[in-house]
């Protein structure tokens with residue numbers, strides 16, 4: 267493959283969620299990717315232990331998806347979906363709907379997880395308004411929640427650094443549940459911790475404080491990914507569901523990471539047997555080949571909003587230029603075909619015990635404070651260095667990358683979420699490399 271010369275001026279690109287000055291003094295540049303591997307601009311192969319950013323579930327540059335995008339670009343590059351349509355938009359929606367829990371079969375398309383979150387929050391408000399309870403406007407998120415970077419998402423989100431700089435302009439009517447992470451009770455749990463379901467009862471306290479009649483929705487990640495792989499305690503999500511139902515509050519599951527096979531099922535909702543009212547998704551919806559996200563709404567929510575408008579009136583004043591972009595929709599249909607044809611969700615489920623054993627094999631490795639896992643996700647929490655939180659995990663990330671393995675880190679937590687095509691020997695290599703690196707890190 268002929269490649270362009272590597273640019274030596276990196277200054278124009280203001281990089282997202284990156285220490286720009288640090289990165290630009292020692293850049294890590296990826297040039298191509300295939301299957302489980304990236305290739306760097308200096309010609310090294312890197313095993314992808316994080317599916318890009320938790321998104322490339324079918325592995326990189328899959329021929330079927332490349333062909334679908336290529337053909338679509340030459341056939342219909344763009345078509346509006348405001349008062350217009352194109353067949354693939356409807357096909358993609360129907361195909362996504364098939365994978366959602368029964369009843370959540372109305373799909374609104376966006377271009378990212380952040381947009382999906384904003385969309386879901388707006389749909390929740392529109393729904394209550396359409397049924398004559400427009401005073402239900404409060405939104406409840408959770409500490410350590412990540413819901414993207416829109417103003418809606420950072421408001422319901424629970425990450426201090428994402429909030430503090432913008433604190434003067436966050437959405438005004440918000441409250442937060444406590445997070446469920448507790449190493450005193452749950453360290454080194456395999457799968458769902460036994461302790462912690464009672465933390466869902468905090469929602470009753472919040473309801474008692476604000477009154478149910480003012481609350482529109484609760485939004486949580488079924489498994490919190492970005493803040494370090496926090497697995498819900500047994501019974502916790504069921505409790506949240508019961509309390510929301512009791513009080514007429516909508517439950518939104520943010521499945522941007524958990525959707526499309528990460529836990530061995532199409533959704534975390536299916537995995538846990540808990541059906542929310544709205545599901546947000548993105549990333550693996552089309553193997554991240556073209557930006558795309560979406561919201562699955564229950565038939566009730568959709569019909570309530572859509573039937574509330576006067577005939578001929580737009581029912582929901584919301585949408586993106588690129589909602590159901592033809593290239594994204596083509597990639598979506600091809601990706602869902604691939605997941606089905608290769609049985610990738612089932613593959614994730616069958617690999618999960620092996621993955622769990624490999625992750626927990628790090629238990630006696632240096633600096634390791636906790637390990638947690640579910641499906642094909644694992645988090646390994648390290649002891650922080652005195653006065654330098656995050657420094658140790660960053661060094662592990664760097665050394666792993668030099669050793670040809672890509673892992674994610676957040677604070678001092680390493681996160682593992684390989685493509686679902688990962689082989690057993692690649693799982694061994696992933697955790698084996700981390701073990702070797704941990705032994706060399708101060």
Ligand code: PXG
Nearest residue numbers: 319378379380412413414492520522523674
């Ligand atoms: N909700 C959840 C649950 C997410 O994980 C978003 C919303 C926002 O999606 P967009 O597409 O707007 O980024 C996310 C994104 C990481 C990492 O390594 C996680 C995400 C994105 C980038 C990095 O933890 N999650």
Ligand code: PLP
Nearest residue numbers: 376377381584585586587588589
């Ligand atoms: N800003 C301006 C000036 C616009 O015209 C538009 C869309 O037409 C937007 C922002 C929103 O862009 P998008 O629909 O891609 O989210």
